[in-house]
Every structure is written in C-alpha cells, then in structure tokens.
Amino acid sequence: MLPRKEKIKIVHIVTALNVGGTEMMLYKLLTRMRKDRFENIVFTLKETGRLSKDFESKNISVYNIGGMGGVLKVSVLIKSLNILRQINPDLIQGWLVHGNLVATLVSAFLPYRLPALWNIRYTALPKAETKGSTLFIIKLLSLLSFLPRKIIFNSKAAANDHIRMGYRRDKSCIIPNGFDTKVFLPSEEERNSVRLELNIPEEAMLIGLMGRFDPLKDHSCFLKAGAKLLNYKRDTIFLLAGPGVDWQNRHLIQLIEKLGISENIFLLGERQDIPRITAALDIATCSSVAEAFPNVIGEAMSCGIPCVVTDVGDSAWLVGDSGIVVPPRNHEAL
CATH class of the missing domain: 3.40.50.2000 (Glycogen Phosphorylase B;)
Structure with missing residues (x-):
C-alpha cells in the first residue's frame, strides 16, 4: 500500500x-x-x-x-x-x-x-x-x-x-446547507438586549430581513409589504441588516421616504452579531426573487423564529409547515 x-x-x-x-x-x-x-x-x-x-x-x-x-x-x-x-x-x-x-x-x-x-x-x-x-x-x-x-x-x-x-x-x-444550532438558538436575553439597544418597545412586532443589498433580494418588495402592514398594525418595526443595507443607500432611503415608513425602519448595515439579531426577531423574512437554499431562513428557524418566504429555490421545502410561503415579486401577498 x-x-x-x-x-x-x-x-x-x-x-x-x-x-x-x-x-x-x-x-x-x-x-x-x-x-x-x-x-x-x-x-x-x-x-x-x-x-x-x-x-x-x-x-x-x-x-x-x-x-x-x-x-x-x-x-x-x-x-x-x-x-x-x-x-x-x-x-x-x-x-x-x-x-x-x-x-x-x-x-x-x-x-x-x-x-x-x-x-x-x-x-x-x-x-x-x-x-x-x-x-x-x-x-x-x-x-x-x-x-x-x-x-x-x-x-x-x-x-x-x-x-x-x-x-x-x-x-x-x-449537499444542503447546514446550520450551527449552538450559535443560532432561541434567546430571550438576546431578544431583550437588541430591543434595548435600538429602543424598540417590548410590545412591538419586530420583522427582519437579513442579506446584502442586491436586486435578487428584492428589498423593495419587503418595504412595500411593510408599508401595507403598517396600515393595520402601526406598532410593527422592520429591521434590515447586511452589506449595503444602511442609511447611505440612496435607493433604499428614497423608497422608505416615499412610503412614509422611516420611523418604523432600522437599517443596520453589515453586522457581526447576526445570531443575536436573528434571535431578537418575531418574524424572519426572505423576499428574494431567486435563491437556492437561503442561509438566513435556516438560521432563523434554528432560533425558533417563524418565517415568511417567497417561493424560490428550496425555501418552501425548508420552512415546511413552520412558516408561510408566498409568490415572489408580490408585496401584497408578502
């Protein structure tokens, strides 16, 4: 040998x-x-x-x-x-x-x-x-x-x-993506600390979208859906994080101002504490027009966070009966 x-x-x-x-x-x-x-x-x-x-x-x-x-x-x-x-x-x-x-x-x-x-x-x-x-x-x-x-x-x-x-x-x-359940896990402590950091009221609904700024992620659809939801639930807060998702992004700022939802939006940009932020959410969202196997949704599920996803890639299979699946490019459905 x-x-x-x-x-x-x-x-x-x-x-x-x-x-x-x-x-x-x-x-x-x-x-x-x-x-x-x-x-x-x-x-x-x-x-x-x-x-x-x-x-x-x-x-x-x-x-x-x-x-x-x-x-x-x-x-x-x-x-x-x-x-x-x-x-x-x-x-x-x-x-x-x-x-x-x-x-x-x-x-x-x-x-x-x-x-x-x-x-x-x-x-x-x-x-x-x-x-x-x-x-x-x-x-x-x-x-x-x-x-x-x-x-x-x-x-x-x-x-x-x-x-x-x-x-x-x-x-x-x-070979599907894997997730570290020792890093992404439910945490009431993290939920409270993020709300304290951002001064978000305890009773507010916190809905998050994690991911870089990219046309495929369709942040516009997420924001339009958020504006519609605020007509029914004014105490909802939307938290977005990822490279390019910050207050220097003119495209996002113009749309947020046009929709009149600035007071309900947090644009955190690139963060190093995504497990902590994910655990603080009430709902995690994927509004993409194209995905294969979205990491952010698997990570949210590992934290015990319910998810709303667009029907792209394996997203529907991933969430199964633990979330809601909607068509892509449809902010009304989202």
Missing part, C-alpha cells in the same frame, strides 16, 4: 471574500475540516474582501489573483497556473459562476489532470437582474459540465434548474 500524503491540498476559487451566504459557508466549511488531514487554500478573483483576514487568522492561505472585471482576463489564468504549480494541490473547487469557470480552465491547462469540483449555489437567475456576461458563462458551463469530477448543488431546485439547462445529471449531487 502506498503511503498516504501528509495532507490533502485543496484550492478553492471564489470571486471575493466579502460577507455573503456563499462566503460564510466556505468559511464554516474550511474552519471545521480536520487540519491534520486537509490543507485549504483560497484564490479570490477580484479583491480579497473583508473576510480574508478571518480566513488567514485560521491559517488558511488567501491569494488574490485579481484582474477580473466584467470579463475574465488571461492574466488571471496565468497567475493561477503559476501559483498552482508551486502549491501542487490534489483537488480544485470552484465556487459560483466565475470560480467554476476558472477552476475548469486552470485544471485543463496544468501539465497533469487536476480533479475539479463545481459548487453551484443558485437557481436559474432572472435575466432582468443578472449581468449578460454572467448568463453567458452559465450557458458555457453547461457545455463544459462533462469536465468536473462532480457538480455540487446546495438545493434540489438549483440542481433541477441546471439539469434542464444541460448540465450533466450524472455528475450532480446535492
């Missing part, structure tokens, strides 16, 4: 390490893998991102191979290949559209065949909210889907959508 290598080296390629569901899941995965068996390295295609320091503090190397704007540059591939030859990994895994493409290309150009995995964490993306270059790469990857060793989806809906687009069924497997 051949001696086993000291550690299995895995290179992960992702657009950037900014705060988001994919990036946080990557962080949770890598920091929980056995360090005596695996060595993980991360390549970022744009900026390294705010989370890079968190990865590096856990002895996970982060390389910014940079240069990716609207199109993929040859310099990105050359730099990737040079570093990969030095690292000599056993496996390469792409994350999301651009990461999957780069993982496939560099794997093909190495002098030895490096096994590649794709990680797809999105359903069929709506054309109106998605860049044309991204849609092109998604189509291109369907033609290249015979190349990776496996295509990993985090939801049944994502797998079904991509198989319909021509992705190889025999290469596909589904």
Whole structure:
C-alpha cells in the first residue's frame, strides 16, 4: 500500500471574500475540516474582501489573483497556473459562476489532470437582474459540465434548474446547507438586549430581513409589504441588516421616504452579531426573487423564529409547515 500524503491540498476559487451566504459557508466549511488531514487554500478573483483576514487568522492561505472585471482576463489564468504549480494541490473547487469557470480552465491547462469540483449555489437567475456576461458563462458551463469530477448543488431546485439547462445529471449531487444550532438558538436575553439597544418597545412586532443589498433580494418588495402592514398594525418595526443595507443607500432611503415608513425602519448595515439579531426577531423574512437554499431562513428557524418566504429555490421545502410561503415579486401577498 502506498503511503498516504501528509495532507490533502485543496484550492478553492471564489470571486471575493466579502460577507455573503456563499462566503460564510466556505468559511464554516474550511474552519471545521480536520487540519491534520486537509490543507485549504483560497484564490479570490477580484479583491480579497473583508473576510480574508478571518480566513488567514485560521491559517488558511488567501491569494488574490485579481484582474477580473466584467470579463475574465488571461492574466488571471496565468497567475493561477503559476501559483498552482508551486502549491501542487490534489483537488480544485470552484465556487459560483466565475470560480467554476476558472477552476475548469486552470485544471485543463496544468501539465497533469487536476480533479475539479463545481459548487453551484443558485437557481436559474432572472435575466432582468443578472449581468449578460454572467448568463453567458452559465450557458458555457453547461457545455463544459462533462469536465468536473462532480457538480455540487446546495438545493434540489438549483440542481433541477441546471439539469434542464444541460448540465450533466450524472455528475450532480446535492449537499444542503447546514446550520450551527449552538450559535443560532432561541434567546430571550438576546431578544431583550437588541430591543434595548435600538429602543424598540417590548410590545412591538419586530420583522427582519437579513442579506446584502442586491436586486435578487428584492428589498423593495419587503418595504412595500411593510408599508401595507403598517396600515393595520402601526406598532410593527422592520429591521434590515447586511452589506449595503444602511442609511447611505440612496435607493433604499428614497423608497422608505416615499412610503412614509422611516420611523418604523432600522437599517443596520453589515453586522457581526447576526445570531443575536436573528434571535431578537418575531418574524424572519426572505423576499428574494431567486435563491437556492437561503442561509438566513435556516438560521432563523434554528432560533425558533417563524418565517415568511417567497417561493424560490428550496425555501418552501425548508420552512415546511413552520412558516408561510408566498409568490415572489408580490408585496401584497408578502
């Protein structure tokens, strides 16, 4: 029997390490893998991102191979290949559209065949909210889907959508997101502390939407639904948190002022205490027009918070009979 290598080296390629569901899941995965068996390295295609320091503090190397704007540059591939030859990994895994493409290309150009995995964490993306270059790469990857060793989806809906687009069924497997129930848990103490911090009355209904500012998250639908609800329940408070969801966001401010709901809104921006904030909610919401398997809903359910979600991705399957499911882009239903 051949001696086993000291550690299995895995290179992960992702657009950037900014705060988001994919990036946080990557962080949770890598920091929980056995360090005596695996060595993980991360390549970022744009900026390294705010989370890079968190990865590096856990002895996970982060390389910014940079240069990716609207199109993929040859310099990105050359730099990737040079570093990969030095690292000599056993496996390469792409994350999301651009990461999957780069993982496939560099794997093909190495002098030895490096096994590649794709990680797809999105359903069929709506054309109106998605860049044309991204849609092109998604189509291109369907033609290249015979190349990776496996295509990993985090939801049944994502797998079904991509198989319909021509992705190889025999290469596909589904690994749903997991949630740390020791971090996200019911807490009356946290509920009280958040209300004290924000000066929210005890009797007020607190409804939350967690997630970065992005057209796919449809914050407008959430705010319009909130304005309608306030016609019936004036003591409702809406709490939104995530990158770009703050009082510097002109789009959000203009809509909030137009709806006349400023006094009932908290825009907290990017927060480091999402488990605490989630535990303080009375209702958690997902108003997205596209999702695969929303982390924020699983985290809310882990905290014992009832959820109202749009019927996208695996959201309806996730909440089951513990929440309410409504059509996307319909603030009346929400």
